[in-house]
Amino acid sequence: MTQTVTETIARAESSTRVRRAPRSWSDIAFGVWGVLVMLFLFAPIIVIVxxxxxxxxxxxxxxxxxxxxxxxxxxxPAIQNAVRVSVITAFISATIATALGTLAGIAMARYPGKWVWWFLGLLLLVSVTPEIVDAVALLPFFVWLGQDVGLAMFNDGIVRLSVGSSLFATAVVSYIVRARLIGMDANLEEASSDLYAKPVTTFRRITLALAMPAVLAGFLLAFTLSLDNTIVAAFVQVSGTTPWPVYVLSAVRSGLRPEIAAVSTIMLLLTLVALALVALVLKRAGDSATQIARTMTGG
Incomplete structure (x- = not known):
């Protein structure tokens, strides 16, 4: 009797199981195509590692x-100096881009209007302008500021590299901060104002606190973007402050050595760590995978 009941339950459970439908040829083809695309994108990186x-x-x-x-x-020492210059300029550039981009992103999210679309158009123009155009424009601009205007700071290679690299990064930070705040209600900021908090206090404790995950994510992304700004760096650098990408270009003439690949591998790991920190910061802020992707792309 017990065996009969057990067999009946087993048959009932097996009958309720949903059989997995066989994969169609289109699913298999798209899967193979996806693997080929990934190999195409990452094979050169794997080789250099x-x-x-x-x-x-x-x-x-x-x-x-x-x-x-x-x-x-x-x-x-030449390699150490090139890496040091790249890291220092990337940090300064990320700081500049984060400060300007955060204010721009908050303004676009909290003060909507027709001006936002014009401003977004300008940011898009900065984002899509070829780097060679920026480089050609920045070189005489820095020379004019340093020599004709008399601002000696623009004769320094670190300053030139930092400012030049921060242009594109500022647009990226603006997109990220705006995407973070655009879907958040401003009731907390209004309540803070109703409770007679000063505008600076509201900005520091409410607005900036809400945007902080995006600010940190923008800083890390700006840092990684500034590490490989090759074309602009090649134009605006001065003697004694050669960044790593320019050093690699000059090394091509005499033949690439394994230490070039070694430093590139280290920088690749540094970039991956920065991106992982971006995702971790946003995840700890309670964002879903879709929200993390949306924030990191500025969507």
């Missing part, structure tokens, strides 16, 4: 596996 462990004299000539390329970084 592998060749960073090459013990050969030249990067393209594989000699064996080792860490000589990474150890050479500690022995060559």
């Amino acid at each position: 592998i060749y960073s462990f090459n013990t050969g004299r030249l990067l393209v000539s594989w000699n064996g596996f080792g860490f000589e390329g990474f150890l050479a970084i500690l022995e060559k």
